[in-house]
Amino acid sequence: MIIAPSLLAANFQSLEQALKQIEDARWLHLDVMDGHFVPNLSFGPMVIEAIRPLSEHVFDTHLMVANPGQLIDAYIEAGSDRITFHVEVDEDKHALIDYLKTRNTPVGLSIKPHTSVEQLLPYVDRLDHVLVMSVEPGFGGQSFIDHSLEKIRQLKTLRTTHDANFLISVDGGINASNVDAVVDAGADVCVVGSSIFKAADPAAALKAFYDR
Numbered sequence: 001m002i003i004a005p006s007l008l009a010a011n012f013q014s015l016e017q018a019l020k021q022i023e024d025a026r027w028l029h030l031d032v033m034d035g036h037f038v039p040n041l042s043f044g045p046m047v048i049e050a051i052r053p054l055s056e057h058v059f060d061t062h063l064m065v066a067n068p069g070q071l072i073d074a075y076i077e078a079g080s081d082r083i084t085f086h087v088e089v090d091e092d093k094h095a096l097i098d099y100l101k102t103r104n105t106p107v108g109l110s111i112k113p114h115t116s117v118e119q120l121l122p123y124v125d126r127l128d129h130v131l132v133m134s135v136e137p138g139f140g141g142q143s144f145i146d147h148s149l150e151k152i153r154q155l156k157t158l159r160t161t162h163d164a165n166f167l168i169s170v171d172g173g174i175n176a177s178n179v180d181a182v183v184d185a186g187a188d189v190c191v192v193g194s195s196i197f198k199a200a201d202p203a204a205a206l207k208a209f210y211d212r
Contacts, residue, residue: 002189003209004029004060005202006171007051008042009193015047019055021202024210028057029171029191030080034065037086038138045071045078052079060084060189062110062171064137069096076105084108084131084169087119097126108169112137113145117154127166129189130155134182135172144173149185156186179209 004027010018022028033042048059061080065071068085069092075083083100087093087109100107106128109120113133120130132155134148148170155168170182171191182190192209199205 001183001187001210002026002167003196003206004169004189004191005196005206006031006191006193009197011197015051016054018197018202019051019057022057022196022206024203025206026058027060027189028055029193030059030061032061032063032065032071032075033138034067037066037089038064040138045074048075048078048080058082060169060191062131064110065089067091069099072096072100072103076103080105082106082108082128084110084129086110086112086137087123088112088115093123097123101126108166110137110171111151113148117151117158120155120158124158124162124164124166127164129167129169131169131171131191132187133172134170134174137172142173144175144178144182148172149181152182152185152187176208176212179212 005022005025006029008031033040035041058081060082061075062084097107108129110131132151134144135142167188169189170187174190174192175195196202196205
């Protein structure tokens, strides 16, 4: 299992300290919001570029934006290692996947809580990961939506039946009380924000997820 702390929950007055607190994590999850696709704004490529020299984490960038095709290059050049965009966007998903493959960048598709797993079927054999949103995208600190567990199970089955190799990532409301259920359902990557960065000791909170 990979725990990917979500930078959105960190103290932006001291990002360098926040990164040191989660040094033992393998991935860092970076939520990019545009105020259009989701009703909030977060940060852009300049923040990622600024923290890239401070971290050896895999930068897992989640583009919650209406126009990912216009932004992919900027985020790769800023230091993103993996790019996720949403299956719900109007752009040509096959073309975006093709382009990310030419950039040698692992690519994922994300689905909102009310989007069916079936929407991913045309793409699953070419994806490196799938991101299940277990809260409504756009705001941190929300509670986990329980029916997300069934979507995780469906993806695990789909991965087997289609002989695919994507990782199953889950983002939203994951904490100590539900992480076991999320992993048991089939998650490979758990994106965790508030339960790590809002803890009194983020490093200890991260360790507790790995020691569960």
